[in-house]
Amino acid sequence: MTPYEVKGKVDYSRLLEQFGVQPVTPDLLARIRKPHRLLRTGYFFAHRDFDKILDYYDEHGTFAVVSGRGPSEHMHLAHLLLYMFNLYLQQEFNAYVFVPFSDDEKFFFKDQLELGDVRRYSVENALDMIALGFDPSKTEFFFDTAHMNPKMYSMAVEMSRKVNFSTVRAVYGFAPETNIGLLFYPALQAMHILYPEVERSLPVVVPIAIDQDPHVRVSRDVAAKMGLFKPATLESKFMKGLSGEAKMSASEQETSIFTTDKPEAAAVKVMNAFTGGRATVEEQKVLGGIPEVCPVYEYQHLFFFDDAKSEKLYKDCTGGKILCGECKGNLARYVKSFLAEHQKRREEARHKLDMFIMKH
Amino acid sequence: MTPYEVKGKVDYSRLLEQFGVQPVTPDLLARIRKPHRLLRTGYFFAHRDFDKILDYYDEHGTFAVVSGRGPSEHMHLAHLLLYMFNLYLQQEFNAYVFVPFSDDEKFFFKDQLELGDVRRYSVENALDMIALGFDPSKTEFFFDTAHMNPKMYSMAVEMSRKVNFSTVRAVYGFAPETNIGLLFYPALQAMHILYPEVERSLPVVVPIAIDQDPHVRVSRDVAAKMGLFKPATLESKFMKGLSGEAKMSASEQETSIFTTDKPEAAAVKVMNAFTGGRATVEEQKVLGGIPEVCPVYEYQHLFFFDDAKSEKLYKDCTGGKILCGECKGNLARYVKSFLAEHQKRREEARHKLDMFIMKH
Numbered sequence: 074m075t076p077y078e079v080k081g082k083v084d085y086s087r088l089l090e091q092f093g094v095q096p097v098t099p100d101l102l103a104r105i106r107k108p109h110r111l112l113r114t115g116y117f118f119a120h121r122d123f124d125k126i127l128d129y130y131d132e133h134g135t136f137a138v139v140s141g142r143g144p145s146e147h148m149h150l151a152h153l154l155l156y157m158f159n160l161y162l163q164q165e166f167n168a169y170v171f172v173p174f175s176d177d178e179k180f181f182f183k184d185q186l187e188l189g190d191v192r193r194y195s196v197e198n199a200l201d202m203i204a205l206g207f208d209p210s211k212t213e214f215f216f217d218t219a220h221m222n223p224k225m226y227s228m229a230v231e232m233s234r235k236v237n238f239s240t241v242r243a244v245y246g247f248a249p250e251t252n253i254g255l256l257f258y259p260a261l262q263a264m265h266i267l268y269p270e271v272e273r274s275l276p277v278v279v280p281i282a283i284d285q286d287p288h289v290r291v292s293r294d295v296a297a298k299m300g301l302f303k304p305a306t307l308e309s310k311f312m313k314g315l316s317g318e319a320k321m322s323a324s325e326q327e328t329s330i331f332t333t334d335k336p337e338a339a340a341v342k343v344m345n346a347f348t349g350g351r352a353t354v355e356e357q358k359v360l361g362g363i364p365e366v367c368p369v370y371e372y373q374h375l376f377f378f379d380d381a382k383s384e385k386l387y388k389d390c391t392g393g394k395i396l397c398g399e400c401k402g403n404l405a406r407y408v409k410s411f412l413a414e415h416q417k418r419r420e421e422a423r424h425k426l427d428m429f430i431m432k433h
Numbered sequence: 434m435t436p437y438e439v440k441g442k443v444d445y446s447r448l449l450e451q452f453g454v455q456p457v458t459p460d461l462l463a464r465i466r467k468p469h470r471l472l473r474t475g476y477f478f479a480h481r482d483f484d485k486i487l488d489y490y491d492e493h494g495t496f497a498v499v500s501g502r503g504p505s506e507h508m509h510l511a512h513l514l515l516y517m518f519n520l521y522l523q524q525e526f527n528a529y530v531f532v533p534f535s536d537d538e539k540f541f542f543k544d545q546l547e548l549g550d551v552r553r554y555s556v557e558n559a560l561d562m563i564a565l566g567f568d569p570s571k572t573e574f575f576f577d578t579a580h581m582n583p584k585m586y587s588m589a590v591e592m593s594r595k596v597n598f599s600t601v602r603a604v605y606g607f608a609p610e611t612n613i614g615l616l617f618y619p620a621l622q623a624m625h626i627l628y629p630e631v632e633r634s635l636p637v638v639v640p641i642a643i644d645q646d647p648h649v650r651v652s653r654d655v656a657a658k659m660g661l662f663k664p665a666t667l668e669s670k671f672m673k674g675l676s677g678e679a680k681m682s683a684s685e686q687e688t689s690i691f692t693t694d695k696p697e698a699a700a701v702k703v704m705n706a707f708t709g710g711r712a713t714v715e716e717q718k719v720l721g722g723i724p725e726v727c728p729v730y731e732y733q734h735l736f737f738f739d740d741a742k743s744e745k746l747y748k749d750c751t752g753g754k755i756l757c758g759e760c761k762g763n764l765a766r767y768v769k770s771f772l773a774e775h776q777k778r779r780e781e782a783r784h785k786l787d788m789f790i791m792k793h
Contacts, residue, residue, distance in 0.1 A: 177590045184594070188587060221586035227548060227578040230537045233614030234544070238598075241613055253601055254593030257617035 094119040122305035135167045137269035144194035145179040149329040151312035173265035177217040181254035203422035214429045233260030244287045263292040277304040313368040317347035336412040340405035350397035361391040454479040482665035495527045497629035504554035505539040509689040511672035533625035537577040541614035563782035574789045593620030604647045623652040638665040673728040677707035696772040700765035710757035721751040
């Protein structure tokens with residue numbers, strides 16, 4: 074597994090050990106007045122130094138969240154889930170949220186993309202975030218190629234001297250054919266992640282899917298070399314794709330629900346989803362379904378339900394009381410209604426975009 | 434020899450062959466109304482595609498010159514000589530002159546430099562250029578870390594996708610320990626060199642010392658991949674240091690004359706110079722001196738003399754008519770008087786700097 078590829082089944086407890094990250098424990102959650110469902114249910118299951126962020130919060134009543142977006146496509150629901158969590162951090166902890174759009178990285182990484190493409194997706198993705206309800210006085214967007222300025226560039230320049238080829242080769246698996254843009258990108262990422270500390274003196278937490286941990290480790294090394302607070306992380310599992318694969322991927326159009334999908338089309342994707350059902354109705358009524366492997370359960374659980382509803386569905390499924398057709402029909406309705414409402418808000422967001430762009 | 438190191442004696446005819454560049458021939462010079470002394474005397478002895486630049490000039494009456502400066506120190510006379518030549522190109526060919534200051538590269542390359550240092554030297558070096566008399570309506574300066582903007586950064590991003598690690602490793606001799614800033618720099622250099630063509634549709638010639646040829650070759654490859662005119666070059670020999678070494682180097686303070694040296698101190702450096710003299714006065718009167726190895730001859734020849742004076746000194750030296758003490762005394766006077774005048778002009782240049790900075 075590299076930051077650029079996640080395939081197959083994922084053993085999360087092994088990752089915990091392999092990456093040397095801390096588990097999110099009941100003790101940690103007890104320090105939070107209203108822990109988010111994604112924390113309580115173990116979706117964010119690991120962290121680095123988030124306890125130190127809470128220490129800072131206890132004293133200062135705020136911290137910074139950095140949550141970058143690689144704009145190679147429209148956002149899908151797993152992406153949106155992350156920004157829903159960021160919004161919670163902003164609202165619950167009075168957090169400043171910085172969103173760098175690494176259009177440059179996506180351009181370096183995908184030969185078929187032109188700068189016009191990644192810039193267009195930056196705007197489209199930003200609309201999804203604004204639609205969620207971020208507070209423009211505490212949220213800043215920065216599109217690398219569209220907004221680069223001396224302050225941000227100089228920060229990347231300073232950080233790039235702290236990272237050498239050996240390191241990026243080891244962390245990212247770069248090869249001789251790798252273009253020099255991609256080789257430089259870890260410096261830009263470190264700049265993104267450390268910007269709130271350098272410019273606003275706020276310690277940073279980076280909520281990420283765990284496959285992005287190596288990125289943050291490079292930035293933590295840079296921070297240490299510069300005498301800065303090492304950015305903390307909250308690390309999540311992956312949200313399944315509709316075909317049941319480990320991680321919803323924007324490159325697999327048919328198994329991801331995009332925020333811009335027509336609601337009816339998204340409903341069709343749901344109805345075609347893989348489920349945790351059994352071979353026959355009879356078998357399922359006796360043995361029950363398997364929600365652990367089921368994206369249809371997961372979407373409802375993570376995205377649409379509170380604890381009580383989620384627990385009820387789990388019991389009904391494992392008890393054989395609800396069958397997959399009905400369950401998919403429910404999710405399809407939730408998705409349709411969510412998308413209709415979200416798409417209205419994201420169009421309204423177009424005229425608000427400028428309020429969120431970093432002012433030099 | 435790499436772009437970062439020139440030591441020992443240099444065999445220029447071997448370099449011509451090794452780099453695959455064209456010699457500056459009498460036929461080429463015959464196309465120029467008033468060839469500069471540095472062209473006529475063989476200091477600029479090689480080129481790539483400069484004939485094509487002359488073709489363009491014949492039709493359009495202009496072209497672009499890109500002449501970057503790595504601001505790690507004050508400028509010395511060999512640096513200044515290059516910009517005197519650039520000024521000639523501007524005046525003789527109505528050329529647009531673009532001067533990118535690669536403060537970032539110097540920062541990547543020299544661990545002991547801070548950003549504040551390279552930015553200060555950028556300004557100091559710019560003053561030297563302005564003092565020479567460049568026309569602000571046809572000259573643009575760009576300091577990488579102080580002036581980076583979306584247009585220039587995006588250009589570098591586009592170009593970085595055309596260059597991979599193998600190439601920069603082969604051309605620059607980069608190692609695993611090389612920081613990722615330096616790995617990325619060739620993309621910035623390509624952006625610098627190709628900017629006049631991309632933004633002003635002007636073909637570019639880059640006057641350089643021949644050790645910088647690999648830099649330009651990378652940019653030529655990028656240009657070819659982007660369907661642009663491949664930047665031409667005019668390639669010079671090195672100006673000797675005062676100790677007689679092949680290339681005056683700013684890192685050897687005592688053997689270089691800096692534009693900011695106190696005139697008296699510069700005169701002392703001249704009086705301590707290595708010369709092409711013989712072991713004894715008697716021997717020299719019989720055998721004559723050896724101007725070919727003598728920096729004291731070279732400075733007068735390249736910097737202060739016209740053809741007639743230069744020829745006379747050559748004859749007087751090889752004929753044993755002038756001895757090294759007298760000759761050094763002459764050069765010391767020229768240097769003192771030049772520096773006094775230049776330093777006055779470069780102080781006057783301070784309030785003109787803003788006229789030369791790229792406006793977005």
